[in-house]
Amino acid sequence: MPPRFFVDTPLQAESSLSLPDTVVRHIQVLRLAPGDAITLFDGQGGSHPATLADLGKRHAVAQVGPRRDEECEPPFRVTLAQGIAGGDKMDWLIEKAVELGVAAIVPLQTARAVVRLSGERAQKRQAHWQALVRAACEQCGRNRVPEVAAVRGMEEWLRALPREGERLLVSPRAAASLVTLAAERRQRWLSGELTLLIGPEGGLSPEEEDAALAHGFTAASLGPRILRTETAGLACLAALNALLGGF
Secondary structure, eight states: OOOEEEOSSOOOTTEEEEOOHHHHHHHHHTTOOTTOEEEEEOSBSOBEEEEEEEEOSSOEEEEEOOOBOOOOOOSSEEEEEEEOOSTTHHHHHHHHHHHTTOOEEEEEEOTTOSOOOOHHHHHHHHHHHHHHHHHHHHHHTOSBOOEEOOOEEHHHHHHHSOSSSEEEEEOTTOSSBHHHHHHHHHHHHHHSEEEEEEOOTTOOOHHHHHHHHHTTOEEEBOOSSOOOHHHHHHHHHHHHHHHHTOO
């Protein structure tokens, strides 16, 4: 398959487009040459086959072809609300969540998080994570780019949630399994938007779990083993793909 590149501008068929610097650098790393085929997408759905028309050290121009409407989104929409993980864990899980079809990501500042983000530092991390999302979409073939929300506190985020929507809290203390809940709520999860809440390394505090339950979340178990924060959300997304028809 031709290499895929995200461009942050609406694409028009049968037009010439000067590619952004990030794409130019990627093209040079791949040692592409004028005349090579590439694929461009703008994150709003669909893609365009294109041909490199001109390439220099600091510029590249593509001739954009007709729009293709094919998509590879799963048949459900999941927003992953993730307690911020430390080290490279957050980067890794965001990348893999995109590959597994997540629709949006909300980084949450929680009581037991080992990383504290605020102000300019939080904004820089959000921009970094959004860049990871775009790169993951280039790699996995998605044409719709999930949004990474601004870092929010748990309490603030819960208060801002809309009244409607399916909500799932992964907890080792839950009585119901994810498989059981998916069987009972399959049609609701397929027709609406599901919010999946995952705690950080130390898990959510009892007070945070109680607050989530009070805001309409249902606790779900992933079995008798305790999964790491970077594993739990991905395991859920993989299971939902298997249970709801995404695989």
